[in-house]
Amino acid sequence: MKKTAILTSLLLLGTTSLFSQTNQGVITLDEFRLPSKRDIIHIPNVNGFQVLKCDFHMHTVFTDGHVWPNVRVQEAWKEGLDAISITEHMEYQPHKDDVNTDHNRSHDLAVELAKENNLVLIKGTEVTRNTPPGHFNALFITDANKFIDVRDEDKDQESIDRVINDGAFVFWNHPGWKDKQIPGSYEWIPFVEKLYQEKKVHGIEVVNGLGFHSKALDWALDRNLTIIGNTDMHNLIAHSYDLNKEGVHRTMTLIMSKDRSAQGIREALNSGRTVAWSSKYLFGKEEHVKALFDACVALSPVFHKKTNNKGVVTNYYEIKNNSDLYFELVLKAGKGTKKIVLYPGSAQTLTAEANQPSLTYEVVSTYIRSDKHLNVDIRLN
Amino acid sequence: MKKTAILTSLLLLGTTSLFSQTNQGVITLDEFRLPSKRDIIHIPNVNGFQVLKCDFHMHTVFTDGHVWPNVRVQEAWKEGLDAISITEHMEYQPHKDDVNTDHNRSHDLAVELAKENNLVLIKGTEVTRNTPPGHFNALFITDANKFIDVRDEDKDQESIDRVINDGAFVFWNHPGWKDKQIPGSYEWIPFVEKLYQEKKVHGIEVVNGLGFHSKALDWALDRNLTIIGNTDMHNLIAHSYDLNKEGVHRTMTLIMSKDRSAQGIREALNSGRTVAWSSKYLFGKEEHVKALFDACVALSPVFHKKTNNKGVVTNYYEIKNNSDLYFELVLKAGKGTKKIVLYPGSAQTLTAEANQPSLTYEVVSTYIRSDKHLNVDIRLN
Amino acid sequence: MKKTAILTSLLLLGTTSLFSQTNQGVITLDEFRLPSKRDIIHIPNVNGFQVLKCDFHMHTVFTDGHVWPNVRVQEAWKEGLDAISITEHMEYQPHKDDVNTDHNRSHDLAVELAKENNLVLIKGTEVTRNTPPGHFNALFITDANKFIDVRDEDKDQESIDRVINDGAFVFWNHPGWKDKQIPGSYEWIPFVEKLYQEKKVHGIEVVNGLGFHSKALDWALDRNLTIIGNTDMHNLIAHSYDLNKEGVHRTMTLIMSKDRSAQGIREALNSGRTVAWSSKYLFGKEEHVKALFDACVALSPVFHKKTNNKGVVTNYYEIKNNSDLYFELVLKAGKGTKKIVLYPGSAQTLTAEANQPSLTYEVVSTYIRSDKHLNVDIRLN
Amino acid sequence: MKKTAILTSLLLLGTTSLFSQTNQGVITLDEFRLPSKRDIIHIPNVNGFQVLKCDFHMHTVFTDGHVWPNVRVQEAWKEGLDAISITEHMEYQPHKDDVNTDHNRSHDLAVELAKENNLVLIKGTEVTRNTPPGHFNALFITDANKFIDVRDEDKDQESIDRVINDGAFVFWNHPGWKDKQIPGSYEWIPFVEKLYQEKKVHGIEVVNGLGFHSKALDWALDRNLTIIGNTDMHNLIAHSYDLNKEGVHRTMTLIMSKDRSAQGIREALNSGRTVAWSSKYLFGKEEHVKALFDACVALSPVFHKKTNNKGVVTNYYEIKNNSDLYFELVLKAGKGTKKIVLYPGSAQTLTAEANQPSLTYEVVSTYIRSDKHLNVDIRLN
Structure with missing residues (x-):
């Protein structure tokens, strides 16, 4: 009598048994399976703004990345990001013998998945010029194929003009990524100064992956440009960041936004309400870093x-x-x-x-x- | 010129260098050191009550535990507990050849440390009778040495009466811990029924360490006794719980309390506003478990x-x-x-x-x- | 004087500083970077045979996988595997609108990388028939494009004959993967019996990912077929296995081989000297499992x-x-x-x-x- | 019929179910329990010598440590050590109001446990003089109570003579642990020079916990003294070292010994065949560090x-x-x-x-x- 009661209780407890039977005799060995969950990155609201976790720079097999676009959505969901942009190189397609060269394709393949996973997906591209001037990301574009005809080496200015005309938010990527032997690779060059004067560059990627471009932080501060941090991920996040260690996260831009939407993000980017977060460090304008500290x-x-x-x-x-x-x-x-x-x-x-x-x-x-x-x-x- | 600027920046970044010099040439190899921090166990308030994390059952070298009382405070601080009680056995002192037999001593040694570490320390003892009836914890006692003269085997009733007279909150510990061969070891025995009728037992330790005493849960529910979960730690928490795995925590009682004080805890215990938390499981009255779920x-x-x-x-x-x-x-x-x-x-x-x-x-x-x-x-x- | 000596020593120790300068002012924040290393899976030799760690079933973007072929090499190197086979579906190419349909392509893209990473890469394909009879892997093929013209639904027999004629080692994949409603989905069907009689099926994938097909183990034992365990990875290993937990590994086939070569592996597969390893479990013929135990x-x-x-x-x-x-x-x-x-x-x-x-x-x-x-x-x- | 077979198989697999029933209705929630195991620290033999992992400096509640002696055995067993010495302070007993002051007691309480856990337990004590000259550990003593009468401040020389006469191996502990304001706290002082000339000091504790006393390494090398590394653990190893991180280990002395015995250890200490291992670093004589490298x-x-x-x-x-x-x-x-x-x-x-x-x-x-x-x-x- 008692034994029966106990067994009932055991069966009740047994719902998460190590082994469970599926179909007909296929037994699952679940213990080694990675739990599927969306980690919440907890950051309180700051001055009434939500703090969105965003990565605006990454690649897939459609240019020189190593994964299908769905993996970028999967990674972002698991890691608790709010918004991403897949930013294929306009001018560089090393997989072109094997993969579709439609420049919208990787974004398009991710659209429905992003919706189902509650991610804001922003259409973007990387304008990949020689250095100098180097690379620029253009976010909020409407059609990446519009820019194909300005890929020639002598069309640096036209390539930027084209994304600007498409309504893009433009930031200069990882200045300083090339060796100092290359003239102008880590200087505030006339080309960028002209863009700045004409309001055609709106931000700087101060942190790229786990590299902090220290001079670029000062450039952004002195010119009131928006401070950005991204992964520029080509490979897997899981092979690049030591995510099994407590507190480790991919590099990202924290956006203080009115709401969790593409519009909210655009407004915040335009207003410069961002802090770059990489490794244990925060990089940003004093007022924003201070507001984050005070909120936390x-x-x-x-x-x-x-x-x-x-x-x-x-x-x-x-x-x-x-x-x-x-x-x-x-x-x-x-x-x-x-x-x-x-x-x-x-x-x-x-x-x-x-x-x-x-x-x-x-x-x-x-x-x-x-x-x-x-x-x-x-x-x- | 540029190089100088960069070096300054590097030195600035160098504040958390792997190696740091202390004194005169002693170099610290900090990388392997455990970070010292107090983990916050995040649980939102429930119906306006704070949810306090409490462990009311543990031992030190002063009876049969393996650590000095300061370690119990250290563990509780690190693991984010709000309140603990060091509950030495009244009737069992295997270290008596080597260690002071003053029954208040381990509590007293922890008092100042608990204050400095923002822990609520509740004076308690374990009334350690043969089984049946087994063991009872008495919390909120004033002087453990008051109960010494009722340690004899034939004074089960007196021992309980004495702690009740001292104003204690009393709960029956881990019913079912002895083999079923021992009569009455896992039954609702007349002795306990009498205590219950006389309102001398107020709760039951439904979970002890990682053992769930399933029948005891029903006894508590049917009689409106307070549901308790404790570690009953003798050894180190760190050698007993796999704390390096995400989400692992020691067994504890979640107390829905008006404030973070001994008084608040006593009121909540008297009112039965508790849920025991062990491994992945919550054990409690439906209304409390539901309120917790709804809050979280x-x-x-x-x-x-x-x-x-x-x-x-x-x-x-x-x-x-x-x-x-x-x-x-x-x-x-x-x-x-x-x-x-x-x-x-x-x-x-x-x-x-x-x-x-x-x-x-x-x-x-x-x-x-x-x-x-x-x-x-x-x-x- | 003393101070100088100490500083020298500090600089000496400083070689693995958290921050290091690269290029011109780009500071690396290495602490969050995943260490790049090849984990050694330690298993002693068994009866004079090396124990090779092999995974003979995985996909890339060239059929329905989510990664470029280089990621499969990267994963295998990191996880200490000795040999892999990229086994694209012959009959199923959901990415065909975007990706090259040459059936050798994913293997070919991995060849040089595998050599540089000291991995044995075995050319293979998955013969992907409807269920029944289901899927079969063919290893040691010479040209995957040879089998294209037998992809039609009615050519089950021809498709197997073709890989056999190409010299393949053939094993039946994950029997039981389809619901029992489908006739013959988890039975020893006449089609397979005929293959077996004609020596055209040489092994059975008893474990697929974290699914153990228990009846298949007995089929293999009763007919002296080689026992195989594979990941059948489409996604990332790092998103499927909880590799951050101690002891967690991907599913694989342990091959007791005369040497670390494709020839050695083929000989061992032909001789049935294998044990499948998944989660905490080993699956194999008694003599092999016993020999492994005795060696370890x-x-x-x-x-x-x-x-x-x-x-x-x-x-x-x-x-x-x-x-x-x-x-x-x-x-x-x-x-x-x-x-x-x-x-x-x-x-x-x-x-x-x-x-x-x-x-x-x-x-x-x-x-x-x-x-x-x-x-x-x-x-x- | 099939279903029965499957259920049998499930029950078979069910042996490590999350929940298991013990006694009568007590259900164990094992998932959060720390696995009990002895980690093997793998280091190959070096020039025919076994490499023993040893910690010769630690304390218990019997002087100023925080644990009962059994915990020191437990820690050493879990962490794969071969030999330890419990080295209570001769001259410092802050727990004396509460704990037995017999100086042999903590060792004696560990003897049987060490035997049962296959640990070599070496009787030792810490001669705890003011600084200068500071502290010395004496290993292989026969009776710690022999040295009680030389605890007075003016008996530095006698205290060393006494342990030498008892046959001890003596090493100078953590030179440099006191601030440089104290004269002679990190210098090769005449007192130690005299000991050295009289062969009464045989080694130096170059690493103490996670502190590397860099000058002490050179002193040891220049005078052919044995190089030692210890934890000097007072608290818990688990609260001091970040053992949940891969590769983290307590500080120890690696002894290249003819066998796994107290005698072997003594001979190796006398011969100076040691390397101190702390954090990621090895400290020792060139020939020993090179031999270790070559073996590994x-x-x-x-x-x-x-x-x-x-x-x-x-x-x-x-x-x-x-x-x-x-x-x-x-x-x-x-x-x-x-x-x-x-x-x-x-x-x-x-x-x-x-x-x-x-x-x-x-x-x-x-x-x-x-x-x-x-x-x-x-x-x-």
Whole structure:
């Protein structure tokens, strides 16, 4: 009698048994299967804006990438991205003996999949000129085949004009990617200056994959260009980023957007409300990096007080990182914990001598200029 | 000139270099060091209550545990617990030849550390009687040494009376832990019935470590006793739970409390607002498990619609788990996704035939009775 | 003076700094990069044969796979495989509007890469007939385009004859993959019986991905057909197997081969010296599974003796698993440790009452028939 | 009929079901349990010597450690160590109000456990003098209580004499651990010089935990003292080392020993056949580090040749790391792969221009002096 009850209970529990039978005698060995899930990258809203996770630079087999377009959607879904753009090279098609050369094709193959996976898919292309001037990404284009006839080497200006006329948002890709022997490969060259003057370049890819183009950050800041970070993925994300380690993520652009839509993203890009996120680092304009920090990090009230033998009172606080970002803080002014590492989704104890209004920390995991970290005042209470 | 600028930038980036010099020539090899951080277990508030993570059963070297009391605080801090109780055996002291036999000592050694680490430390003890009746934990005691003189084998009743008189909250530990050969080891015995009638037992430890005492869940439900889950840790948490795997956590009691205080916890225990959490499973009264589910799981609006060749419209939703709990759902009524696994902090796509008010799922990772899972209606829109 | 010496030492240590400068001011954020390495799957030689790790079933964008052929080489190199075969569908080309339909193409694109990566690449194809009879893989073919004209539905026999005439090793893929509603989908059908009689089918894919076709194991054993396990990978290995968990590997065929060459593999396949390895399980003929076990598992001499209060002496041994395989043992005869789990590259303590010649264990992680595990005698000493 | 067969097979497979019933209705939720196993640290024999993994410096609750002695045995067993020594402070007992002050006690409590777990347990103590001269470990002592009466501050010399007279192997612990303000804290002081002249100090702890005392390495090399690396663990290994990351291990001394015994270890210590291993680094005398490298790393024959358009032939080799050590190589002479990282148990492709006898690499993950890495010639063939 009791035994029966127990067995019932066991069967009930048995729903997630290691082995389950499918069809007729085919037994699944599920234990080694990768769980299928969409990881949520947790970042609170910032000043009322949603923080969208976007990657605007990647390739497929249709130019020189190694995967079918569906894999780009699959990766983005799994990794919790909101928006991607597949940006095939206009001028470079090494697979052309084997693969369709229609320049819209990889985007088109991803459209329905992106819809089914709740991803914003933005039509884009990489204008792949010799260096200098190098490469530019054009987002929000309408038809990639419109630009085919300006692929010749002498048509750098025309190629940009054409995507601009198509209504694109244009950013300069990974300046500095070529050796310094090539003249102009990592300089603010006249060609780009002209584009800038004519408002034909709107942003700079300051981080490409795991490479930070430090001078490019300053160029963007000095000219109020939008700061972008992308993977430029050709291979698999899973073979490039060590995703099995806690906290590892692909490089991306964090967009502070009014809503989760292509329109929202365009408006935010136009307004420059972006922060590039790569490895443990954030790269952006001071106001945006600061707003992100303030949205993510919170200090508790004093939870404990301790007086030492000299009568000095130390206050104890908990400082929490309510996000999946990473912040590393070094004390600059005030008497308190010298160094604080705020890992994703975790807290630390912060101690401070009583009767101070605030402590000043340098957030050394942020860049608001190639040679400058964000400084924050932590208000004590 | 340029080179100088770059080097400055490198030095700036160099703040988290693998090697850093301390003192005079001692070089730290930090890469293999475990990061020191307090993991936040994310669970949203439930009906206005904070969800506190509590473990009310553990031991130290002062009875038969393997660690000094500070390790229990360290573990709890790292793992994001809110409250613990060190519950040494009253009647069992195998280390007595080597270690102080003051029954308050392990608690007392942890008091200041708990304060500094923002943990609620509740004074408790394990009343360790032969089986039957077995063991009982008494929480919120004032002085463990008060109970020494009732340790004799024939004083089961007195031992309980004594902790009750001290104001304790009392729960029966791990019924069923002894072999069935021992009479009464897994039965609702008269001794406990008497305690229950006299309101001297207030809860049952339904889960002890990774053992679920299934009959005990029903006893608790039928008598409105508070449902408890603890580690009963003697050894190290890190040698017992596979914490390096994503989502793995120690067994604990989730307390829906008015605030993060000992008083709040006592009130919630008295009111029975608890859910035990062990492995992937939740164990509790239907209303509490349901409230937890509702607080953690959210469905998006329809983000996509698809019509098949028979004219049937399928709606696409995103279902999100905004918590570090785990939910596994199996469809019971309606036409939609058959099985949904909501891993911690992740989302899945849910599809449903259009024009249905809701889908009914069985949440097979919950137990609201030894033979019953929670059923939930997912409202469609 | 001292300070200088220390700084020199620091610079020396600094060679693997988190950040390193490349080109001109591009700073690499290497910490999140996946290390590039070839994992060695450690399995000792078995009876003088090398144990080669092989996967003979996978697809690329050239039929219905999601990756360019180079990714299959990359995956195999990283995961420590010795040999692979890219086996595109002869009769099924869903990407034909976009991709070259030359049936040799994906193999040809991988040839040079395989050589550079020290992989044995075997030319193969999947003969993709309706079910029944279903699919067959043909390995060691010379020209996949030879078989194009027998793709019509009514040419099942001709399609097999053609690959046989080309010198192929032929195995029946994943019998049982279709629903039981389809007649003959999981039966030993006359078509296959005829092939078997005519020696035109040489093996059976008993494990496909993480699906074990249990009846197929018995068919192979009863007819002395070669036992095969493959991934049948269409997607990415990294999106299908949970490779970040210790011990997880893709499904493969372990080949006991005279050398690491295509010829060696062919000879071993012809001789049936194979074991399929999927999840924690090994599937094969008793003699091969036993030989693998004996090569991998070793018992130490007695390292400790303990006499209990009844005078019974217990001997202590260390039992080591010198391989990356997994073995789970349950005691069947003798007095000793009841259950032993030999994780990859690890050891356990085995205790046995003294004065026994051996203990008999069932190795429950092996299948030498659909309903039978390997039994081993562990000789004591 | 078929169904029955399938169910039998399922039950057979069901032996490792997620849930298993124990006793009477207690259901175990095993999925979150840490597997119990002894990891094998794989290092091949070196010149006929076994490479024993040893940690000669750790504490328990009996002085200022946080665990009972059994935990030290448990940790060592799990992590694959061969020998440990529990080295309580002679002069420092902060737990003395609560814990037995018998100085042999923690060792004695571990003796039987060590035997049962196949660990060599060496009796030791830490002679804990003020700095300077600081601390010394004495191994192979017979009775720790013999040294109690020389604990006074003015008996530095007597305390060393006493352990020497007891037959101890003595090494100087972590020189440089105190701030440089303290005179003599990181210098080769007269007191130690005298010990050295009188052969009363036999080794130096060059690595303590994750701190490398770089000057101490040179002192040891210049005076032919034995090089030691230990954890000096007070807390838990699992809270100090990030063991969940691949390749992470506690700091230890690798001993090249004639056999796996206390005697073998003593002989090897006396002969100085040791290498300290901490984080990714090896520290030792050139001959020993080189012998380790040669035993662990092997180059395959040429497996591929490639001729570029200038007629230059490149040979392809596989370079394997047959150990759990880590080696990082930077090319110093010859034309070949510039940088090679040999992760534990993995291989890399090495390419070299043909017709060279060898390539010279600096193994930058080794230290054969504070400012010098091992150089190795890789013979080509």
